[in-house]
Amino acid sequence: MTLEEKAKLLVGGANNFFGASAVVGGEADLVAGAAGTSPAIPRLGIPATVLTDGPAGVRINPTRPGTDQTFYATAFPIGTCLASTWNTDLVRQVGGAIGNETKEYRCDVILGPGMNLHRNPLCGRNFEYYSEDPLLTGWIAAAYINGVQAEGAGVSAKHFAVNSQETDRTSVDERVSQRAARELYLRGFEIAVRESNPWTIMASYNQINGQYSMGNHDLLTSILRDDWGYKGIVMTDWIGIRDGLPTISEVHAGNDLMEPGQPAQIDEIIKGVKEGKLSMEDVDRNVRRMLEYIVKTPSFQNYPASNKPDFKAHAAITRQSACEGIVLLKNNGTLPWKGGIKTVALFGENSYDFLSGGTGSGCVHPPYVVDMLEGLKNVGISSSTTLTDIYRKYIDYARVKFQAERHPAKWFQTEMMGQQKYPEIAIAPIAINKEVQNADAAIITIGRQAGEGIDRDIDTEFNLIPEERSLIINVCNAFHAEGKPVIVIINSGSVIETASWSGYPDAILCAWQPGMEGGNSIADLLTGKVNPSGKLTMTWPIAATDHPSTKNFPGNIDDYTFQMMVGNKMPIPGHTYTNHEEDIYVGYRYFDTFQKNVSYPFGFGLSYTTFAFSNLKIKALKNESVEVQVTVKNTGSVSGKEVAQVYLRAPKGQLEKPMQELKGFAKTRELKPGESQTLTINIPIRLLASFDEAGSRWLLEAGTYTFAVGNSSRDIALTAPLKLAEYTEATTNVLKPKTPLNLLHQ
Numbered sequence: 001m002t003l004e005e006k007a008k009l010l011v012g013g014a015n016n017f018f019g020a021s022a023v024v025g026g027e028a029d030l031v032a033g034a035a036g037t038s039p040a041i042p043r044l045g046i047p048a049t050v051l052t053d054g055p056a057g058v059r060i061n062p063t064r065p066g067t068d069q070t071f072y073a074t075a076f077p078i079g080t081c082l083a084s085t086w087n088t089d090l091v092r093q094v095g096g097a098i099g100n101e102t103k104e105y106r107c108d109v110i111l112g113p114g115m116n117l118h119r120n121p122l123c124g125r126n127f128e129y130y131s132e133d134p135l136l137t138g139w140i141a142a143a144y145i146n147g148v149q150a151e152g153a154g155v156s157a158k159h160f161a162v163n164s165q166e167t168d169r170t171s172v173d174e175r176v177s178q179r180a181a182r183e184l185y186l187r188g189f190e191i192a193v194r195e196s197n198p199w200t201i202m203a204s205y206n207q208i209n210g211q212y213s214m215g216n217h218d219l220l221t222s223i224l225r226d227d228w229g230y231k232g233i234v235m236t237d238w239i240g241i242r243d244g245l246p247t248i249s250e251v252h253a254g255n256d257l258m259e260p261g262q263p264a265q266i267d268e269i270i271k272g273v274k275e276g277k278l279s280m281e282d283v284d285r286n287v288r289r290m291l292e293y294i295v296k297t298p299s300f301q302n303y304p305a306s307n308k309p310d311f312k313a314h315a316a317i318t319r320q321s322a323c324e325g326i327v328l329l330k331n332n333g334t335l336p337w338k339g340g341i342k343t344v345a346l347f348g349e350n351s352y353d354f355l356s357g358g359t360g361s362g363c364v365h366p367p368y369v370v371d372m373l374e375g376l377k378n379v380g381i382s383s384s385t386t387l388t389d390i391y392r393k394y395i396d397y398a399r400v401k402f403q404a405e406r407h408p409a410k411w412f413q414t415e416m417m418g419q420q421k422y423p424e425i426a427i428a429p430i431a432i433n434k435e436v437q438n439a440d441a442a443i444i445t446i447g448r449q450a451g452e453g454i455d456r457d458i459d460t461e462f463n464l465i466p467e468e469r470s471l472i473i474n475v476c477n478a479f480h481a482e483g484k485p486v487i488v489i490i491n492s493g494s495v496i497e498t499a500s501w502s503g504y505p506d507a508i509l510c511a512w513q514p515g516m517e518g519g520n521s522i523a524d525l526l527t528g529k530v531n532p533s534g535k536l537t538m539t540w541p542i543a544a545t546d547h548p549s550t551k552n553f554p555g556n557i558d559d560y561t562f563q564m565m566v567g568n569k570m571p572i573p574g575h576t577y578t579n580h581e582e583d584i585y586v587g588y589r590y591f592d593t594f595q596k597n598v599s600y601p602f603g604f605g606l607s608y609t610t611f612a613f614s615n616l617k618i619k620a621l622k623n624e625s626v627e628v629q630v631t632v633k634n635t636g637s638v639s640g641k642e643v644a645q646v647y648l649r650a651p652k653g654q655l656e657k658p659m660q661e662l663k664g665f666a667k668t669r670e671l672k673p674g675e676s677q678t679l680t681i682n683i684p685i686r687l688l689a690s691f692d693e694a695g696s697r698w699l700l701e702a703g704t705y706t707f708a709v710g711n712s713s714r715d716i717a718l719t720a721p722l723k724l725a726e727y728t729e730a731t732t733n734v735l736k737p738k739t740p741l742n743l744l745h746q
């Protein structure tokens with residue numbers, strides 16, 4: 001290869017969304033609406049490869065000029081919903097279906113899974129991510145990746161790393177201790193790398209301790225490749241040339257593909273080599289990795305893309321996985337409905353405009369979305385025609401109004417960027433009273449939309465707005481007066497406030513944004529066709545501000561320089577930093593250690609049956625892993641699945657520890673009443689260790705540890721001690737914070 005060809009191979013093309021003229025490559029329109037491409041070099045038989053968002057399905061343009069053919073893709077459950085299944089086999093199946101649609105639509109890589117941590121419930125992209133826990137994140141991601149890659153398509157695990165906020169996301173400096181970085185923000189990626197070898201990883205936009213991830217040698221080479229042995233390629237998140245970050249330093253750092261690249265970057269690489277500022281070894285190393293990636297792709301292997309995914313088969317997978325990811329938060333015995341409920345009054349605009357996924361690059365354009373109305377109809381439950389009429393008319397009006405009033409700079413609020421959420425309307429008590437007469441029960445859907453580019457607001461997005469609050473209170477009062485039940489369905493990608501209103505309804509089902517079969521999945525659960533088995537993968541706090549990270553989310557306000565942008569206050573890029581003062585105390589690690597009350601704890605989720613845990617056995621297998629065995633028995637009257645969660649409680653030692661940390665989990669098969677299953681969970685010793693900054697190493701101190709098994713972090717059924725010998729694992733000593741962080745300590 002000539003130097004010019006090598007340089008070209010490292011600089012990717014973008015899609016038409018970003019304006020193909022400004023970027024490299026004539027391949028931009030290979031698949032309309034795909035996010036980008038790697039460059040073709042026809043002389044050498046190197047084809048372009050196509051990169052598409054991600055992660056909840058293939059995001060390409062659903063229609064193309066000059067043809068009646070459509071290119072819709074299955075909308076699978078969002079990341080949070082998938083993780084809430086705690087079922088790695090099922091997530092692997094979803095990955096397989098997504099991998100299949102990726103290659104059937106002539107793409108090579110799906111830009112997912114999204115693996116950032118739910119550091120704070122207000123992050124706009126939490127819906128794409130899995131959990132506040134890094135191990136759960138890593139295992140769910142590995143299952144997804146193994147599923148996609150078994151189909152012969154690739155993934156891009158993103159956003160590497162510490163990209164936990166959208167505000168000023170392209171340049172915020174995430175200042176974090178080495179310990180919190182290793183134990184929390186990087187651990188999930190490490191597990192995914194070791195367990196599933198992703199073809200590609202996407203470097204995040206933000207800085208970590210003063211250095212952009214994209215040009216961060218510590219991150220992309222020392223940690224990713226030297227410590228973890230990663231063999232695939234790294235690509236940038238979608239930014240092109242960055243102020244203050246030369247492309248040659250990105251190449252040197254171990255970033256193999258600039259996305260979307262610009263011609264000037266090719267020139268810079270060539271010039272860098274000629275002037276001795278960039279070594280030929282660095283270029284050759286990245287080129288080799290690119291070639292190793294390309295030969296694996298469907299494009300290189302001339303896969304005959306059909307443009308016709310098997311929607312029927314994939315609809316069944318999305319329906320089933322949503323059923324397992326939906327979490328029953330409250331049930332006073334009203335659910336499941338056993339035939340007595342024939343007519344339901346459906347309240348809330350999202351009952352009729354059900355949100356299948358979030359907005360931004362993480363949206364998918366599905367062929368249809370089953371809303372609550374249709375889902376209930378499919379199981380023979382009818383609903384109020386008056387309410388249907390009111391809400392349908394309102395939605396038509398709200399859609400037009402919303403787009404007419406949208407500021408042009410709010411690109412994420414266009415319909416091409418996903419379904420939008422319209423403000424809830426008030427329904428007069430007199431109208432509610434009329435519905436009580438005609439219906440056997442009421443359902444209120446509370447919807448929330450969020451996505452790329454903007455974080456969530458506490459008052460209008462975490463909390464309920466006044467119209468929603470009065471709807472819940474008025475409907476509950478009216479229906480309860482007649483002895484009729486009310487169910488609230490939460491149709492949101494992330495956590496909302498529940499403490500102030502959860503006393504009113506009879507049952508609450510957190511449906512997340514469960515993909516295009518959402519209404520069918522919910523109907524399966526309401527009618528007891530499927531027994532809920534989803535468990536929360538993040539704590540639901542009483543108030544958003546209960547999380548210690550709120551103090552520094554989305555950044556250090558005192559240090560902001562504000563400008564007015566599209567009506568919102570936005571920080572001027574580059575002026576923000578986020579001190580991770582809460583350090584390792586993210587999510588339940590904080591709430592459980594500091595004994596704070598929560599609305600729903602990490603790992604929580606109800607079932608229509610009951611389970612008992614017994615026979616906990618723990619043993620160390622050499623000094624390599626710990627084997628946990630526990631028997632789960634269905635002690636209730638209907639079939640169901642249960643998740644056994646294993647938490648580790650450390651003895652007092654040299655390193656400060658959270659009160660407990662999730663170290664393993666397993667889900668039972670469907671157990672009939674009275675049936676038992678013994679689960680065996682193997683936990684590598686290295687995952688029990690904490691990060692010791694002083695020694696730049698993973699350290700498991702010798703001592704007697706307690707293994708606690710239960711079905712939420714606050715509902716532990718059994719504990720058992722185990723004596724463990726010291727375990728250490730040296731790492732590179734990198735990613736040090738440059739300023740003191742004023743860390744929260746126990």
Ligand code: BGC
Binds near residue numbers: 053237238361
């Ligand atoms: C997002 C990525 C996405 C990429 C391509 C970026 O703005 O952060 O998650 O994959 O765009 O659409």
